[in-house]
Amino acid sequence: MIRIVRPRLPTELEASLLALSQEMAGTPVPERDKHTDRMWERKTVRRDVYRPVREALEDMASGIDCCMYCGNHMADTVDHFVPKSRCALRTFYWPNLLLACSTCNTRFKGNKHRSDGLVGSLLIDPTREDPFEHLDLGLASGVYRAVERSAKGKWTIEICGLNEGKRPRVRAEAWGNLADDLQGWAHARAAGDVKNMRRKIYRMRTQPFADVCYAALHKAVSEEASRVFAAEEPDVLALLRDDELRAAFHM
Ligand SMILES: [Zn+2]
Structure with a gap:
């Protein structure tokens, strides 16, 4: 979310x-x-x-x-x-x-x-509040926790059954694809291939479960980043923090 x-x-x-x-x-x-x-x-x-x-x-x-x-x-x-x-x-x-x-x-x-006990709902409304204040997505597991x-x-x-059925598995796969596309984007940039850079950004923006991409961008600049991305390729975290890449996602 x-x-x-x-x-x-x-x-x-x-x-x-x-x-x-x-x-x-x-x-x-x-x-x-x-x-x-x-x-x-x-x-x-x-x-x-x-x-x-x-x-x-x-x-x-x-x-x-x-x-x-x-x-x-x-x-x-x-x-x-x-x-x-x-x-x-x-x-x-x-x-x-x-x-x-x-x-x-x-x-x-x-x-x-369900009421939140005040005037609102206990369900997060993503058009009114930032879901990341209440939800944390494990990138490798694809599982949400409060x-x-x-x-x-x-x-x-x-x-919303966020952890039901195949949803966590598909999110974990989306994270794997995202990490591959980040590397692909970096290679295209090194080669000066602007068209391929745009293609990679489009792929990352439009893959199913867009929440995975935005959760990764959010986590990359959080205090826990070094722990969260410890098991990933070292340049994945650097790429998620890259100003040019973040600008492409309006971050
Ligand atoms: Zn849905």
């Missing part, structure tokens, strides 16, 4: 969402739950709202449409951060909409929601 910047929507789409939110607010409270599902499935809403919202979320996501929870690519569903069954009024609220893969959206997260027993980190790992 990585930090995502949420832009403003085009004015027309923002107005459509506002009109739908007002329609929901005008619906008597006991009828809202049923009405929210009907509105969400309405043909004109699917065409004029759902699709452009999903496209805006895809543009916002890292890599090739990476799921904002698990980081895997080609996510194609719009998820309600606070489920619409919990708060119908947020069904068409832009800050409540995230891009999710169907595994996260339906199999793991679904309608689950930072200093962060309750948000623990609940996020659990509710």
